[in-house]
Amino acid sequence: MQVLRQKITQLMTDEPNLLPGDMAIRLGVSEYDVVCAFPHEMVSVMPAKEAQSLLETIAQWGPVTVIVQSGGSIFEVKAPLPRGKVARGYYNLMGEEGQLHGHLKLDAMAYIALLSRPFMGKESHYFGFFSKQGDSIFKIYLGRDEQRRLFPEQVEKFIQLKQQYQSLYEE
Template identity: 50%
Template sequence: MQENLIQQVETLLREKPQLRPVEMADELKVTEWAVVSALPGELVHLIEGNLAEAILQDVAHWGAVTTIVERDGSIFEFKGSLPEGKPGFGYYNLMGEAGQLHGHLKLDAITHIALLSKPLRGKEAHAIVFYNRAGACVFKIYLGRDPQGVIYAHQLQAFNRLKGLGYAR
């Protein structure tokens, strides 16, 4: 890890705490993964990408979450339970019922996963973020909230358990 990048990220966190990692990456002219890897340990736990399927299988039992795909400034969100998936034809296939998320995830393209705990728009936020080998975010799963906007306690506990899968930087 470049010491200079760590210092730059620390400075941005201090001066512009509202920035999301993708915005920090744009400002620093590096990949989002490089920024996330340079965040302080209290904000992020890093996990190898080969655990993506196991994590997704676990999250399928958490209840309503927010799944986000962001491309070129456009943001697609799905709020609801992540359906269980199964491998087939080189993909991890999400086979939700009507009204649930459907998709085909190329999990062998996931090289890193971050458990990110960084406030978003002034509110506590926790996300599982999946990155490809180029350092770009493929998709994110944010913990769900009750009608009062409070993160579900059982999801926060499950998220914290996933931290045991992380590795030291």
């Protein structure tokens, strides 16, 4: 892990806007491995069994950005995360028009990382949901207002969660 941490630190110095997924491809490891090799103050990890509870909590936070990457494409939805309900083995998101709709296989999630890392010169925080293989399933970034400023109440709640799970991550 120490060697990977050194490589990540060098990449972050040389290319500060390089995404964790791109780092993973370059280094031949999973995106989750990359995220876990970031400096401790940037990341903490919560158990995947907390996914439904976390999603229900985030649904109360207001606008966020959900990002799904697939086949080199990036899909984004900027809206409040809708509440969901469990049925037929999925956590079903049934948003209103303009919100996210979908069916999440909660038992396919193995890790949830809380990452704070500047991106494009701006403060940025997200929840990363990862598979057992360490692949990104989706990410939820904190929301921004019309001036592209993060919502302070979301940042405060995110930091509280990150600190709550920091000791678990460092064990």
